[in-house]
Amino acid sequence: MWVQVRMMDGSKSARIDDLSKLTKIEDFRKRIEDEIGVEPSLQRLFYRGKQLEDGYKLFDYDVGLNDIIQLMVRSTQAESPKASGENKKLVNGERSKASPKKSEQTASSPPSKEDSLRAESRYYKVGDLVDARDVNYGGWFEAKIVKITTKDAEQQAETEKREGLETDNFLYHVQYDGYDDDEMATFSLHCIRPRARTLIPFDKVKEGDTVMVNYNTDNPGELGFWYDCKVTSKKDTRTIKELHGTIFLGTNQAPLENCKIKFCNEIFAVESHPTTAVDRRDNLPASPHKRTSKPDCEHCQDNPSRKCRRCACSKCGGKDEPGKQIMCDECNNAFHLWCLVPPLDDIPKEDEWFCPDCKNDETEVVKAGERLKESKKKARMASARSEGSSRDWGKGMACVGRTKECTLVPPNHMGAIPGVEVGTQWKFRVQVSEAGVHRPHVAGIHGRDGEGAFSIVLSGGYEDDVDEGDEFTYTGSGGRDLSGNKRTAEQSCDQVLTRMNKALALNCAAQFDDKNGAEAKDWRAGKPVRVVRNCKGRKHSKYCPEEGNRYDGIYKVVKYWPENGKSGFVVWRYLLRRDDSSPAPWTAAGKRRTEELGLTMQYPEGYLEAQGEKKGDSECENEDVKKKGKGKRSRGGSGESPISTKKPKVVSYKVDAKVKSSIDKDKANAKQWEECLELTSEGQRAFLQKVEELFSCICCQEIVHNPVTTPCNHNMCKSCLQRSFKAEVYTCPMCRSDLGKEYEIEVNDTLSGVLKSLFPGYEKGR
Numbered sequence: 145m146w147v148q149v150r151m152m153d154g155s156k157s158a159r160i161d162d163l164s165k166l167t168k169i170e171d172f173r174k175r176i177e178d179e180i181g182v183e184p185s186l187q188r189l190f191y192r193g194k195q196l197e198d199g200y201k202l203f204d205y206d207v208g209l210n211d212i213i214q215l216m217v218r219s220t221q222a223e224s225p226k227a228s229g230e231n232k233k234l235v236n237g238e239r240s241k242a243s244p245k246k247s248e249q250t251a252s253s254p255p256s257k258e259d260s261l262r263a264e265s266r267y268y269k270v271g272d273l274v275d276a277r278d279v280n281y282g283g284w285f286e287a288k289i290v291k292i293t294t295k296d297a298e299q300q301a302e303t304e305k306r307e308g309l310e311t312d313n314f315l316y317h318v319q320y321d322g323y324d325d326d327e328m329a330t331f332s333l334h335c336i337r338p339r340a341r342t343l344i345p346f347d348k349v350k351e352g353d354t355v356m357v358n359y360n361t362d363n364p365g366e367l368g369f370w371y372d373c374k375v376t377s378k379k380d381t382r383t384i385k386e387l388h389g390t391i392f393l394g395t396n397q398a399p400l401e402n403c404k405i406k407f408c409n410e411i412f413a414v415e416s417h418p419t420t421a422v423d424r425r426d427n428l429p430a431s432p433h434k435r436t437s438k439p440d441c442e443h444c445q446d447n448p449s450r451k452c453r454r455c456a457c458s459k460c461g462g463k464d465e466p467g468k469q470i471m472c473d474e475c476n477n478a479f480h481l482w483c484l485v486p487p488l489d490d491i492p493k494e495d496e497w498f499c500p501d502c503k504n505d506e507t508e509v510v511k512a513g514e515r516l517k518e519s520k521k522k523a524r525m526a527s528a529r530s531e532g533s534s535r536d537w538g539k540g541m542a543c544v545g546r547t548k549e550c551t552l553v554p555p556n557h558m559g560a561i562p563g564v565e566v567g568t569q570w571k572f573r574v575q576v577s578e579a580g581v582h583r584p585h586v587a588g589i590h591g592r593d594g595e596g597a598f599s600i601v602l603s604g605g606y607e608d609d610v611d612e613g614d615e616f617t618y619t620g621s622g623g624r625d626l627s628g629n630k631r632t633a634e635q636s637c638d639q640v641l642t643r644m645n646k647a648l649a650l651n652c653a654a655q656f657d658d659k660n661g662a663e664a665k666d667w668r669a670g671k672p673v674r675v676v677r678n679c680k681g682r683k684h685s686k687y688c689p690e691e692g693n694r695y696d697g698i699y700k701v702v703k704y705w706p707e708n709g710k711s712g713f714v715v716w717r718y719l720l721r722r723d724d725s726s727p728a729p730w731t732a733a734g735k736r737r738t739e740e741l742g743l744t745m746q747y748p749e750g751y752l753e754a755q756g757e758k759k760g761d762s763e764c765e766n767e768d769v770k771k772k773g774k775g776k777r778s779r780g781g782s783g784e785s786p787i788s789t790k791k792p793k794v795v796s797y798k799v800d801a802k803v804k805s806s807i808d809k810d811k812a813n814a815k816q817w818e819e820c821l822e823l824t825s826e827g828q829r830a831f832l833q834k835v836e837e838l839f840s841c842i843c844c845q846e847i848v849h850n851p852v853t854t855p856c857n858h859n860m861c862k863s864c865l866q867r868s869f870k871a872e873v874y875t876c877p878m879c880r881s882d883l884g885k886e887y888e889i890e891v892n893d894t895l896s897g898v899l900k901s902l903f904p905g906y907e908k909g910r
Contacts, residue, residue: 146161149176150212151180165207167538169200182217188216189216192205265312266312270290272288273338274316276320279395282394283369289318291317293315314333321434333417337414340435346385346411354374355412357405359373359403363885368438456469472502484499546577550580555583557580560697562905563836566724566737571745571748589645593642593650599674600648602676603680611681613730619717622642634711635712639716649704652702661706675696677689678692698723699721699723699724700721703718704719740795796826800901806894806897813892819838839895848861856876864877
């Protein structure tokens with residue numbers, strides 16, 4: 145087992161080899177010191193949000209094969225009390241100098257606030273009702289002037305740079321109506337104007353007029369905010385009254401053309417700044433009734449008498465006593481103090497508060513430096529009950545766990561795995577599991593006693609098993625005492641036709657018989673079983689590979705029966721026969737096909753590098769031996785076969801004519817298919833990997849099922865896009881371009897057919 149150690153700043157990284165799941169953190173720190181040169185006392189190790197502490201093992205933190213552990217180096221320069229005291233004095237000295245300076249400025253210049261409050265604008269005074277343009281929404285909102293201050297030199301210079309904007313030397317601090325608890329907003333003169341008060345009848349509106357109307361930029365059919373609009377056309381019939389015009393957004397007056405104004409009951413004239421005469425300003429008429437605007441809550445339409453769990457208490461829906469309601473900082477739901485479980489007596493003083501559903505259980509949080517929580521799952525493991533044993537079981541590849549999982553097909557998929565060719569080889573069993581061919585790391589049969597067997601592995605087996613390549617006998621599992629975390633043992637009792645033995649028997653096309661067994665009349669009608677041969681079976685069979693594991697294709701169960709084995713106990717035998725269109729890997733045709741497809745031994749990531757370093761170290765040792773010895777014969781490593789890094793020649797992959805025709809019809813994805821077809825020269829495996837990469841759903845990260853191709857030429861699953869629309873997100877999940885609420889979700893049948901041809905069976909379980 146090996147892992148990667150990388151410093152937080154990325155300056156150094158190293159691969160630590162020859163580790164075990166049972167390696168202690170203290171020993172692991174020493175290995176890091178040898179590789180990176182950081183003392184163990186200065187190391188802070190982090191993995192998946194946890195700090196690795198002494199007294200534990202890598203197994204306790206679930207560290208996997210080739211995982212990255214981050215290293216932070218503790219600072220060695222600790223501040224002495226004297227230095228910190230001097231720094232404190234220095235800080236205090238700076239503060240003591242700054243304070244008089246501040247008071248000096250305050251004393252030399254009159255209070256700016258007082259002057260600002262007494263200073264009068266030519267246009268407005270404190271208390272005037274105005275409309276203020278909100279920077280975020282770009283519309284006009286009802287507000288009241290609370291304070292007027294003078295601009296400083298920098299603000300005045302910035303305003304002068306912006307040409308074409310009416311301004312003066314004042315800043316107007318306003319409070320929006322209905323938002324008394326919010327902070328005041330500050331605007332220049334061009335962002336405020338007198339409160340709209342003049343209603344214009346619809347029949348008086350003319351083309352070319354600039355008026356203030358209500359418009360919703362997101363959903364034009366619903367109420368929105370108030371904007372300036374230049375009328376371009378008008379539709380006035382007995383049933384329809386509409387305006388068409390250009391909406392101006394924001395302080396820059398960005399035009400939004402061809403807008404249809406549906407809410408024409410309230411149309412206001414655009415007010416200009418009042419004259420400079422003080423008496424004219426004081427005689428401004430009062431504002432009319434409050435304008436109709438978009439409600440804050442679309443569910444209850446801001447009806448104060450209606451209970452609403454969206455804008456009020458999420459438990460009872462009551463809108464009474466808002467001062468006794470508290471809002472969760474995670475889900476933004478409001479709660480009455482007495483509606484909580486348990487109820488609260490007063491508003492908490494903490495800056496952040498979380499409701500019971502959002503609050504993390506502090507007892508489950510492992511802080512830096514704390515001991516890990518007890519794991520019930522690990523306490524039940526056989527490894528936890530065998531502490532007296534000194535055997536290091538953590539070095540086996542079956543113990544490192546999967547680094548990835550096959551999600552192309554469901555775990556109960558019967559038949560070939562899409563993209564995995566007959567003759568594919570893996571160095572370790574865990575890689576076979578990652579590919580989805582045979583999922584268990586150790587067990588020889590993968591199946592369910594209610595469905596059947598999905599795959600089996602021919603490994604050490606029994607001495608009386610017969611393997612003839614296209615046909616072999618297989619012995620069931622069980623009948624052995626594997627207590628104490630054992631991998632194998634002598635037969636000690638009879639096997640029974642249950643669990644995995646029953647699952648394999650169900651693949652036979654015959655009536656199930658748990659006493660005498662059964663034989664299929666039409667063996668080809670049975671359920672398919674994927675067969676993997678392991679190099680450990682080489683001692684019994686010449687058809688097993690010399691190294692690693694090899695996928696040999698689909699087999700069918702011909703018959704199964706009980707018999708007494710060499711141990712004297714009853715075992716269940718199965719006769720399996722090959723039923724695969726691809727030639728067997730041990731035949732001449734199979735070997736030729738393996739070469740054409742470029743199928744070579746697959747190694748775990750980082751394995752070849754680790755072996756290369758080991759080989760380099762052993763060569764150095766051999767050189768030392770050669771210098772000491774006198775013989776001509778090499779004394780080290782002569783029997784080892786070096787790992788070949790030479791890239792094999794790969795025969796180009798030819799796409800099936802029907803599939804190629806369908807690809808040509810998929811015009812919406814022509815660019816993606818062109819990129820995929822460029823890799824056909826590198827073989828089928830490279831081509832399929834590129835297809836899987838380009839046609840993966842951004843939502844579920846799987847190959848798109850019932851693919852929907854959006855106008856922006858992105859593909860995602862129909863169910864994923866429907867789920868997005870259900871959450872009222874009407875944009876492309878990939879690029880966020882607007883699809884619209886009325887977008888019709890249609891499946892790209894052409895693309896769906898191509899993917900089903902390239903990855904047969906991938907749609908099962910989706």
